[in-house]
């Protein structure tokens with residue numbers, strides 16, 4: 227039986243870092259080395275200011291770092307030393323070439339796999355941790371097999387990650403399930419069991435699911451597509467609510483009480499963001515097209531189309547409410563991250579919204595408790611356009627508090643559901659006092675009690691609710 231003693235993780239990002247830090251925390255008998263090509267990222271992991279903000283992450287890293295958890299740029303040494311290697315590199319949507327805008331860019335997966343094949347001096351279990359199209363493990367296997375010898379053998383597993391940002395440590399410590407796919411061969415099953423043994427250091431055995439390789443790869447794309455589909459479904463209903471006087475919170479609650487539906491992931495919003503949902507659905511769409519299943523591709527594509535519609539619909543509502551023009555008006559945007567409790571801005575709805583406000587020549591003031599100003603400027607700049615950051619700086623002000631952002635504003639827009647924007651945390655009377663009148667407030671996150679804020683004097687619009695909901 228294979229016993230794992232030494233783990234290497236290639237890729238020290240949002241997944242590799244937290245996942246393997248928790249693994250080290252829960253398995254003091256295993257040495258874990260997380261490697262990355264980015265020197266800056268590794269230096270940050272080795273400092274007191276970790277490169278990622280996640281509640282509980284500091285405690286886990288500071289507890290194990292230097293004992294059985296190491297961060298390094300020496301990729302080759304860590305590969306050589308390891309008996310199990312997680313490949314946790316980025317798999318972004320391709321920007322050019324075949325499948326541009328849809329297919330996953332597998333260049334990083336391939337280069338990490340080639341590196342493993344080139345430098346390994348002993349047998350390894352190679353674990354695909356990144357999210358990849360179904361059957362990617364086959365390509366990895368082909369590369370690894372071509373470099374196998376009678377002494378060096380590679381087994382390949384799929385072990386997709388289901389953590390959500392903002393709750394990564396909680397999710398990793400107490401996962402709903404861990405999924406491990408393997409080729410159903412003698413050696414594949416032995417490798418699968420070795421990884422099951424690692425996880426059962428802390429995850430109850432019944433929550434560790436073993437499947438074949440391809441089911442595991444596809445389940446990851448399927449889970450994200452279904453989660454995003456729920457959000458697009460409730461967002462589609464939010465438009466009906468606004469037009470009819472139904473209240474989207476009430477509809478979600480009533481539907482969610484059906485145990486077959488369940489209550490989670492039914493929060494209407496200004497649109498889902500994050501690095502995964504859109505990318506993984508497009509990946510599934512592309513896969514379906516490649517498999518000559520156009521109806522299946524169209525079905526999943528609609529989830530993304532609905533998300534874009536929701537963002538545009540929100541902007542249209544803001545402009546029409548502000549008397550059909552926001553030129554020179556000050557718009558205060560509360561929140562820039564794609565969800566609360568993270569500093570991550572990838573695919574955040576805020577980016578689309580603010581770019582639209584800038585197009586309309588509004589003055590935009592942004593406050594987010596965790597996102598760095600430089601990140602905001604970068605996200606709002608158009609890639610490849612000279613001096614675009616200077617243009618952005620002219621139109622956008624980055625603020626230190628919600629009060630500063632709202633001072634003199636015509637409208638306040640809640641884009642991220644940070645707790646500090648709740649009406650029992652933020653002094654909305656103070657905000658109102660500092661605003662131009664009429665003072666408009668648009669809640670894209672169903673975060674505030676509209677009635678309470680209307681009493682202060684705000685003109686309030688909430689996604690999925692109209693002002694007369696239930697009364698007329």
Ligand SMILES: NC(=O)c1ccc[n+]([C@@H]2O[C@H](COP(=O)([O-])OP(=O)(O)OC[C@H]3O[C@@H](n4cnc5c(N)ncnc54)[C@H](O)[C@@H]3O)[C@@H](O)[C@H]2O)c1
Pocket residue numbers: 236237238239240241242261262263264267301314315316317334337338355356357358387388389390391501502
């Ligand atoms: N972010 C999430 O919440 C999340 C959750 C589940 C799954 N995933 C999936 O996990 C994968 C990683 O996502 P992420 O958010 O951690 O990405 P990330 O961009 O934060 O991190 C990836 C890291 O890999 C490094 N890297 C790339 N090629 C390398 C190589 N050849 N050698 C060494 N390092 C290399 C990069 O420098 C980068 O630091 C993706 O496939 C993603 O879809 C992400």
Ligand SMILES: O=c1ccn([C@@H]2O[C@H](COP(=O)(O)OP(=O)(O)O[C@H]3O[C@H](CO)[C@@H](O)[C@H](O)[C@H]3O)[C@@H](O)[C@H]2O)c(=O)[nH]1
Pocket residue numbers: 357387388389390391392450453457490491492493494495496497498499500501502503564565566
């Ligand atoms: O009811 C809801 C739930 C979420 N969202 C939005 O949806 C996006 C994604 O949220 P969430 O899924 O919580 O965060 P992610 O970190 O993107 O996690 C998703 O993507 C990861 C990467 O693949 C998976 O591992 C996780 O299981 C999956 O939840 C965010 O913009 C949320 O604000 C809503 O609008 N309404």
